[in-house]
Amino acid sequence: MADLVYEYSVxxxxxxxxxxxALVVRYAQGQFLSDYNPTIEEQYRCDVQLEGKNCxxxxxxxxxxEQFTALNEVYIKRARGFVLVFSLTQENTLQDIDxxxxxxQMIKGQEANIPIVVVGTKMDLAREREVTRDTIKELASKWGLPFYETSAKNNWHVTDVFHDLLDQMRRRYPDEPLKRRKQKKKTLKGPKHRCIIM
Structure with a gap:
């Protein structure tokens, strides 16, 4: 047997x-990265079941x-959805997000309703917080985008981010080509999503 699978690039x-x-690894692998190592590029494939659909x-x-390159432009052209991340402890990182x-918007041209979720990280570091909730409400209204406050360390609202984006992508691209995948043996009970680092 084969399952129909909706595949989306983020x-x-x-x-x-x-x-x-830290956000991606918490979602993809259920782990917290405590050490900061600058990323060049990492890719994760996550199987997600949402509302009975295999995605x-x-x-x-x-x-x-600050290392934005032509390669990032290629990713943007190809991607269906975007997670824009800033730190709640560094107000200046909001400018990068803007x-x-x-x-x-410039690369996607006239495409409407681009699936985007904006994420403030390090919610657990309340004493170091610089970005107020009023600022977030103001920007959410101005940009017309959903904002989430998260903590990868404590696993606060991390899954919500990716499921919101997945829901946006499914609504925005209802005719996205489906792929067929051979049914594998059922696995033991575990997380609702399974991910592979590439």
Whole structure:
């Protein structure tokens, strides 16, 4: 037997050190990265079941925005959805997000309703917080995008981010070509999604 699978490419963008990799690894592997190692490029494939549909998220974790290259432009052209990451402990990283958001709109051209989720990380570091909830509400209204506050360390709202984006992509691209996948043997009980690092 074969299952129908919806496959979507996702790119994670933001400044260096804001917690992009920690966010992705927490979602993809259920682990917390405590050490910061600058990412060049990491790719994860995650099997997700949402509302009875078999989906695959092909997540690309990229280098910091300050190292924005032509390669990032290629990712943006190809991607269906975007996770824009800033740190709640560094207000200046919001400017990077705004620049990236505008870059996406410029590259995607006239495409409407681009699936995007904006993510503030390090929610657990309350004493170091610089970005207020009022600022987030104001930007969410101005940009018309969903914002999430997360903690990869404590696993707060991480899954919500990717499931919101997946829901947006499914609505935006309802005719996305389906792939057929051979049915594998059932695995033991575990997380609702399974991911592979590439």
């Amino acid at each position: 790119v994670v963008l933001g400044a260096g050190g804001v917690g992009k990799s 695959v998220l092909d997540i690309m974790d990229t280098a910091g925005a 620049n990236i958001r505008q870059q996406i």
